[in-house]
Amino acid sequence: MYISTKAIVSNSEMIKNYKDCRDKAEGLGKIFILKNNQPDAVLLSISEYERLSTFLEYLESLDHKDIEKMEELLPTERDRRSYPAAQLKNQKNSISE
Helix, strand or coil, X not given: CCCCHHHEEEHHHHHHCHHHHHHHHHHHCEEEXXXXXXXXXXXXXXXXXXXXXXXXXXXXXXCHHHHHHHHHHCCCHXXXXXXXXXXXXXXXXXXXX
């Protein structure tokens, strides 16, 4: 997973400047919060949360056979990368066929 340095804030910065961090999350979709220089939490904007929730609800609606087909399309862990929404839609269509 690629994490932009713009999307990283320290735990102390989050505590001191919550509003600024919330605004940053709104602009970027999410920010990663570090504690002792280790990932500790993620703050999602409401729009990013709604997008992910919709996707998870869709996944939960799939039957076992469709889930197996989708798993075959996913890259292995070391090869994971970001996918544009159009590419995910194309993969979804190929599962339905």
